[in-house]
Amino acid sequence: MIEKRSTISNLPCGFRNFGLYTVTKQNAMDEETILQTVQLGKRYKTRWAVRDLDLTVRRGEVFGFLGPNGAGKSTTIRMLLTLVAPTTGHVEIFNRELLGNRSEVLARVGGLVENADFYQYLSARENLQVVAAFKGGVARSEIDHALELVGLAGRANEKVKSYSHGMKQRLGIAQALMGNPEFIVLDEPTAGLDPQGIKEVRDLIIALSRERAITIFLSSHLLSEIEQMATHMAIINRGSLIVQGKVRDLLNSAENFVSIDARPVEQTLTVLQDLPYIGAVRRKDGSLELTMAHEKTAELTARLVREGIEVHAIIPKRSLEEYFLAITEGVSEISPPASSAGSDRTHAH
Amino acid sequence: MSTRQDRGYRSLLLSELLKTFRKWRTYIGFIAIAVLVPVVQVGLKLEGGSIVNSVTRSLSGDFFFVGNLFNGYFVTHLIMNSLWVHIPFLISLVAGDELAGEATAGTFRLILTRPVSRSRILMTKYAATLLYTAALVIFLGALSTMLGVALFGAGDLIVVKDGLTVIPEGDVLPRLGIAFGLAVWSMWCVASLAFLLSSLVENPIGPIIGTMTIIIVFFVIGNIPVELFASIKPYLFTSYLTVWQEALRVPIDWQGVLQTCLRLLAFSIGFYLITWYIFTHKDILS
Numbered sequence: 001m002i003e004k005r006s007t008i009s010n011l012p013c014g015f016r017n018f019g020l021y022t023v024t025k026q027n028a029m030d031e032e033t034i035l036q037t038v039q040l041g042k043r044y045k046t047r048w049a050v051r052d053l054d055l056t057v058r059r060g061e062v063f064g065f066l067g068p069n070g071a072g073k074s075t076t077i078r079m080l081l082t083l084v085a086p087t088t089g090h091v092e093i094f095n096r097e098l099l100g101n102r103s104e105v106l107a108r109v110g111g112l113v114e115n116a117d118f119y120q121y122l123s124a125r126e127n128l129q130v131v132a133a134f135k136g137g138v139a140r141s142e143i144d145h146a147l148e149l150v151g152l153a154g155r156a157n158e159k160v161k162s163y164s165h166g167m168k169q170r171l172g173i174a175q176a177l178m179g180n181p182e183f184i185v186l187d188e189p190t191a192g193l194d195p196q197g198i199k200e201v202r203d204l205i206i207a208l209s210r211e212r213a214i215t216i217f218l219s220s221h222l223l224s225e226i227e228q229m230a231t232h233m234a235i236i237n238r239g240s241l242i243v244q245g246k247v248r249d250l251l252n253s254a255e256n257f258v259s260i261d262a263r264p265v266e267q268t269l270t271v272l273q274d275l276p277y278i279g280a281v282r283r284k285d286g287s288l289e290l291t292m293a294h295e296k297t298a299e300l301t302a303r304l305v306r307e308g309i310e311v312h313a314i315i316p317k318r319s320l321e322e323y324f325l326a327i328t329e330g331v332s333e334i335s336p337p338a339s340s341a342g343s344d345r346t347h348a349h
Numbered sequence: 350m351s352t353r354q355d356r357g358y359r360s361l362l363l364s365e366l367l368k369t370f371r372k373w374r375t376y377i378g379f380i381a382i383a384v385l386v387p388v389v390q391v392g393l394k395l396e397g398g399s400i401v402n403s404v405t406r407s408l409s410g411d412f413f414f415v416g417n418l419f420n421g422y423f424v425t426h427l428i429m430n431s432l433w434v435h436i437p438f439l440i441s442l443v444a445g446d447e448l449a450g451e452a453t454a455g456t457f458r459l460i461l462t463r464p465v466s467r468s469r470i471l472m473t474k475y476a477a478t479l480l481y482t483a484a485l486v487i488f489l490g491a492l493s494t495m496l497g498v499a500l501f502g503a504g505d506l507i508v509v510k511d512g513l514t515v516i517p518e519g520d521v522l523p524r525l526g527i528a529f530g531l532a533v534w535s536m537w538c539v540a541s542l543a544f545l546l547s548s549l550v551e552n553p554i555g556p557i558i559g560t561m562t563i564i565i566v567f568f569v570i571g572n573i574p575v576e577l578f579a580s581i582k583p584y585l586f587t588s589y590l591t592v593w594q595e596a597l598r599v600p601i602d603w604q605g606v607l608q609t610c611l612r613l614l615a616f617s618i619g620f621y622l623i624t625w626y627i628f629t630h631k632d633i634l635s
Contacts, residue, residue, distance in 0.1 A: 081462035083633040106464035113462065117455030121371055127459075133364035134463035134470075136357055175459065 032059040034183050034215045035080070039089035041239075042075050049075040051239045053089070057183075057217055057232070062209045064230030064247065065219040066324065072239040073219040074114060077187045080217070081111045093183065107135065110181035112189060116172025120161040124152055124171050127160055128178060135179035146174040150204065166197040173204060184208070186218040190225060198225075205229055223324050227251065235324060243320070250320050257317040258297065261287040263310045271307050275300070289317075358473070361465065365477040374446060378439035378485050385435075386493045390424055394500050420504035421497030422521045426597070428493045432486075432532050433590060437539045437564055438557070439485060444478045444543035445556030448628065452551035452635040467629045475544060475621060482540040483533045490529035494522075508597045516597065528596035531606070535590045538613045539564065541620035542586070548627045551635050564590075586616040 035057040042050045050072040057063045067073050078084035080091055082102055091098040093105045118127045125143060132138035147153045150170040160168065169189065176184045189205065190198045206229060208214045220226050226233050227247060234244035243250065262268045268288060272278050278300075279291035292300070294316050304311050369375055451457045461467060506516040506524075516524055542563065546556035567587035570578050582588050592609045595602060 078633065083458065083461055085630075085632060103464040103466065106462065109462075111462045113458040115455060117458065119368060119371075119456055120454065121373065122368070126367065126371075130364045130368065131459060131463070133360040134460050134465050136464070137360050 033057070033095060034059050034061075034093065035063075035217065036092040036095075037076075037080075037089065038092065040076070040079060040086055040091060041088035042072075042079060042084060043087040048239050050079070050236075053236070053239075053241050055234055055241070055244065057215065059182075059215050060209075060213065061232045062205065062216045062218070062230045064226030064233035065217060065236065066221070066223060066226050066233055067219070067236035068221055071221075071236045073221075073236060074187060075239075076236070077111075077113055077185055077217075077219060080185055081109070081113060082106070083113065107179065108182050110176035110178065110184040111187075112172040112176045112185070113187045115191070116168045116175075118160040118168065118171065118175075121159060123157045123159055124163070124174075125156040127171065128175055131175045131178050138178050142178070142180070146177045149177070150174045151200070166193050166200075169193060169197070169201065170204075173201065177208075181214065183215045183217070186216065188219055188221070190220070202229055223321055235320075242323075251318050257289055257322055258292055258294070258300075259284075259287055259289050259313070259315040259317055260304075261312040261315075262304055263312070267307070268304065268309050271304060271309065275303070287313075357465070358469070361469065361473045362476055365473045366480065369443070369447075369477045369481055372443075372446075374450075375443055375481065377442055379488055381439060382485070382489050382492060385431075386428060386489070387496060389428060390493070390496055390500055393424055393427075417502055417504040418507055419501060420506075421494065421499070421501045422503065422506040422518075422525065424497040424501055425490070425493045425525060426506060426508065428489070428497075429528065429532070429593065431489075432536070432593065433568065434561070434564065436486065436489065436532075436536060438561055440482050440536055440540050441543035441557045441560035443481050444540040445547045445560060446553040447474050447478050447544055448547040448624075449550050449553040449556055450547075452633075453553065455635055457633045457635055461633055468625065471625055471628050475541075475624075478540050478544055479537055482536050486529060486533045486536050490525065490532070494525060506597070510594060510597075514597065514599050516599065524596050527601075528593040531593040531596055531610070534610055535592050535613055538586050538617045538620070539590070541617040541624075545620045545624045545627075548624045548631070586613065589613050589616075 033056060035055065037053050037055045040050060040053040040055075041048060053072075053076060055063075055065075055076075065073055065076070075084060079086050080093075080098075082098065085099075093109060096105055098105055118124075119130065122130065124147065128138075128143045128146065132143060144153065144156075147156045150173055152167060152171060152174065155163075155167070160171070163171065169192075173186070173189065176186065186205070190201050193201060202225070205216060205218065209216050218226075218229065230247050232245065233247050233250060235242040260268065265283070265286070265288065269281065272281055272288070272290065277292055277296045281288055281290040283289075297314055297316065301311060301314055451460070460470060503518055503521070505518050506521045508514040508516065539560065543556050543560040546559045547553065550556065564587055567585040571582045571585050571588050589609045589612050592606065592613065595606045595609070
């Protein structure tokens with residue numbers, strides 16, 4: 001069954017959402033757990049980079065791992081790929097404990113951690129051959145196919161030294177595909193790319209998920225990116241899980257913020273106080289923020305205009321996005337949105 | 350029977366060798382030898398026999414020398430003295446880069462996220478390092494012997510160490526073969542040390558300087574005639590690096606050579622085990 005995901009019009013970075021299609025398989029495969037982290041934690045000297053992290057990724061998902069810089073995304077990914085040993089807890093992939101079954105598990109996993117760095121003095125093809133050797137050898141046709149998929153077939157024999165950042169990033173995805181993995185882990189795959197490069201990588205990831213049925217775990221510090229690629233997501237801040245669930249549910253939860261720019265502000269406030277469908281109201285930078293159901297927007301606008309109030313803007317906002325923007329901007333001690341419909345679990349921060 | 354695992358090891362080693370021998374760094378050693386050996390030999394050729402004359406002058410009153418003593422073998426023997434500091438430097442250039450270089454380039458993230466254990470990756474890297482070391486020493490031996498004989502001709506080899514030894518012309522080549530074999534063995538110990546230091550840091554400069562510093566300091570300690578230093582000398586691996594000289598004694602003290610080689614092996618294994626412990630317990634943050 002193919003369904004069109006609802007589009008969202010006010011993305012923070014000016015990106016338009018081109019109505020992604022997701023394939024929903026209505027069978028038992030849906031429920032198969034690919035990745036589970038259990039109370040995963042990592043301490044560097046005295047600082048906890050990641051703490052008590054419980055993530056669940058199921059087959060077929062594109063799982064977005066969202067957090068501001070320094071939130072612990074990279075440390076988590078390094079633990080998923082055995083570069084860093086956890087201080088507490090453990091990782092299960094394909095229902096097997098990772099460190100005890102490292103070779104069998106990683107044989108079915110592909111990964112790209114941070115920048116795609118390669119052996120500069122080797123060609124793209126030779127780099128893939130090196131990676132393939134670590135995967136127990138891969139047919140030449142598979143290397144060709146991966147190079148073609150990422151659009152590097154024409155320059156495969158050039159040394160990586162001559163590659164642009166975008167080409168390296170694409171080669172990074174190609175190397176993650178060596179050995180036909182069922183699950184790939186990508187750390188900020190679009191970091192540092194220009195808009196065209198971002199679009200190419202995004203399309204590629206969506207294609208891998210849809211056409212090759214690869215389960216994908218990807219991290220990003222941009223909500224818009226997760227929104228455009230991921231089916232499920234988790235937000236992490238200062239090492240702790242804030243929330244995880246379906247992207248759709250988390251971003252379109254019933255309770256929403258609306259930002260109103262209307263003058264005079266005092267009169268607007270008086271009007272708002274009398275309306276039954278308006279929740280908590282607070283002032284922010286000369287405008288008002290309040291919680292209300294989005295479908296009441298038209299009614300509210302008409303009412304304000306009738307009262308003779310100048311309405312400059314009524315902007316629907318999503319609580320999660322607001323929350324995420326707030327933590328990314330470095331506003332501390334803000335509490336996470338209380339209710340997020342459909343989330344699997346909500347952790348107090 | 351070739352098992353799947355054997356093939357796995359082989360393709361890993363091949364890819365490690367591909368990496369090692371496609372790096373410009375790897376050829377610095379070979380180029381340095383290819384330049385220095387001819388320069389030294391041509392210099393000696395122009396200088397004439399003054400060096401050998403200075404050795405034999407004092408003896409020529411008592412002995413009568415026949416034939417060409419300032420020959421290619423003598424020159425090769427002179428060049429072999431570079432084994433105590435020059436060749437270790439060229440070895441540490443590559444061995445010190447083996448792990449730290451991958452950290453600098455960020456390529457550990459590429460290979461340590463694969464279904465191959467770190468122990469096995471370390472083993473193939475170590476094997477590639479040892480192969481490089483052997484190739485470099487053999488290159489030195491082959492080049493200086495061949496060029497030496499071409500420039501100066503062959504002849505008896507005189508060795509001045511604890512008196513004067515003369516090795517007859519027919520015996521010289523096998524003796525030099527053994528000497529370079531022992532040199533490879535001792536240089537493996539140097540390579541192991543550089544490899545160990547390479548596992549500690551993320552920049553190859555440290556291991557190179559570290560290896561050279563340790564060799565020089567240990568050599569100095571081992572050669573200062575103080576009782577305290579003399580008592581720790583057996584515990585310094587540098588005391589055994591000159592084992593190749595034993596191949597030019599008459600007769601060869603095989604017992605002593607074997608013992609020295611075992612000690613070098615113990616040092617190499619010790620260095621490797623420390624490297625293994627560090628590398629398998631390390632968080633890769635590069």
